[in-house]
Amino acid sequence: MIKVLFVCLGNICRSPMAEFVFKDMVNKKGLADKFYIDSAATSNCNEITKEGIYIDTKNILREMNIPFTEHISRQIRKEDYDKFDYILGMEESNIKNILRIVGSDKENKVHRLLDYTEKPRDIIDPWYYGNFDSVYYDIVYGCEKFLEYIIK
């Protein structure tokens, strides 16, 4: 079982989008039973208020026919480092904050999602920039390349 944790700042826009896009992708390839997939935040603010997936993320997922289930934001915990094989942040500031919470990355598990692509870069935060369409396409691109990397 390959365990993948997607991480962003708030765990209501990008990382749940990546969680459900990647779940759909592995499901369509008949690989669902090979993966455990989850998402988390670096901040604790949406865990405190028990926020669900943000409406614009839900709308993109619906538009693209990506199924999703109920999800409540949670902050990444130190023990997630041992539990997961891959901890994939959306942007450089996520990586810095993940490392602050889990400690050092001794097993080289922590990467940006788009670092698996030919164009390594940040997926910028749609909470501040409202770019949900381009975030969706970045996430699909990153998930496809990450899955290719895993399958190889």
Ligand code: 4NP
């Ligand atoms: P996300 O976006 O990191 O893609 O989930 C954000 C959502 C909420 C907040 C920040 C970023 N917030 O400050 O509540």
